[in-house]
Amino acid sequence: MEKFVFLLSLWSAKILSLLIRIFKLGQASNFPGKIALSLQKDFLKHFILKENCKVIVITGTNGKSTTTRFLSNALKTASKKTIFNKSGANLLSGIATLFSTCANVFGTISHEYIILETDEATLPLLTDQIKINFIGITNLFRDQLDRYGELDTTIKLIEKGINKDKDIVLILNADDPRIAYLNSPNKKYFYGLNIIDSHIDSNGSNNKWLADPEEITSCPKCNNILKFEKKFLAHLGNYKCPTCKLARPELDFEITNHKTDEQTLYFDLLTKKIKSGFFTHMIGVFNLYNALCAIACIKTVSPDTTNVHIQRSFQSYSTIFGRGEKITLENKTSWIYLIKNPTGATEVLKTLTGIPNARFMIAINDNFADGRDVSWLWDVRFDILSSHKKEIFVSGKRAYDMALRLKYADISQKQIKINDNLIKSLKDAVKSMNEQETLFILPTYTALLELQKRGIAKSEFLT
Secondary structure, eight states, rough: OOOHHHHHHHHHHHHHHHHHHHTTTTOSSSSHHHHHHHHTTGGGGGEEEEOOEEEEEEESSSSSHHHHHHHHHHHTTTTEEEEEEOOOOSSSSHHHHHHHHHHHHSEOOOOEEEEOOOOGHHHHHHHTTTTEEEEEOOOOOOOOHHHOHHHHHHHHHHHHHHHHHTTOEEEEEETTTTTTTTTEEEEOEEEEEOOTTOOOTTTSTTTTTTOOOOOBBOOOTTTTEEEEEEEETTEEEEEEOTTTTTOOOOOOOEEEEEEOOOOOOEEEETTEEEEEEEEEOOOHHHHHHHHHHHHHHHHHHOTTTTTHHHHHHTTTTTTTTEEEEEEEEEEEEEEEEEESSSHHHHHHHHHTTTSSTTTEEOOOOOOOOOSSGGGGGSSGGGGGGTOSSSSEEEEEHHHHHHHHHHHTTOOTTTTTOOSSSSHHHHHHHHOOTTTTOEEEEOOOOOOOOOHTTGGGGGGGGGG
């Protein structure tokens, strides 16, 4: 009977995916899986994976989608048969949709590697149903407090997922104390930055900005305040507890040097005392961490994947929609950067304000996928934009909240252009630009989906 229900659920998901694509009703990234799970709660448990198939999960607050795509691209470049949830649908329904799409009609998946970007709260649900081999964790920042609560709750969800299987190998960001010292007996590999660099200060960005307001980082062992020798991004850095002497773990994968121009990151990786150089056409310290996490995962999961494969994959890398994606609108250059929490948004602003002729549009929604509580806007360093002299366009369901936040960041009210209609606001922003300027569009998740649905990447919204 279970087998019959599984096949019914699988075929239902496959047919729904096909119909959604035929009639152009969306991406078919979540709904088919949601229906399958409603028919069979443990739907994912019944898939048959290829012998020796390796399942890799990437989780954490920021950087999951970019890291997952980096990792998948590298494995494919090395001729590994790989699937991943490329749309970024990282809840159980999105993973169920991926499995349904990639399996044959009997539920067999023949790929060598399955890479799953996974929401932190979804991890324990996933480990209930799937045998996971590796988990890479990017970072933990305050995010969607109405859904997750504080970070102690999030780390407990991650630990719950990991501790169901002691054979899972962990690839952890050593620069984040909560991640480095999560409560788990599993085998661990650590990655982090060891950069002594004049243009990165204790905050992880340009020297002209003072330290970010952030929660005090306490020692995971004795709960006293950690001392940082250097911070690279928010609370990520090289730390030590003055009380119990707990310190950042020894790094298995470390970046020792980096430089950047307006479009490219160059960096040196040290592992097993061997130094290698890489570059990727992305910018920002946050993407330095994403690339490092991906490399650490690749070298742990697939040791025969060479540095040449990795570099080729970086060069051919295609960004996921909205995660540092470059588009052209009316012959004018635009970039889209998803923002969804204080640290992520602040780091994006720090990076982008250093680019000449930058223009800005910010779109804030408060749907479930964004987080209903938009109080996080008050923890973002929007004062970084205070020296910006051009108009700043704000849109989305919470456009007026965003405009108020900018006003309190000492931005002239005359500069703030409000239009809660996302497409009209974007048209106004593009119209206001000259061809030497670059528009940076900063949307929350459902605002990003609206832009995608309206065909922004193809400039269809302008017609």
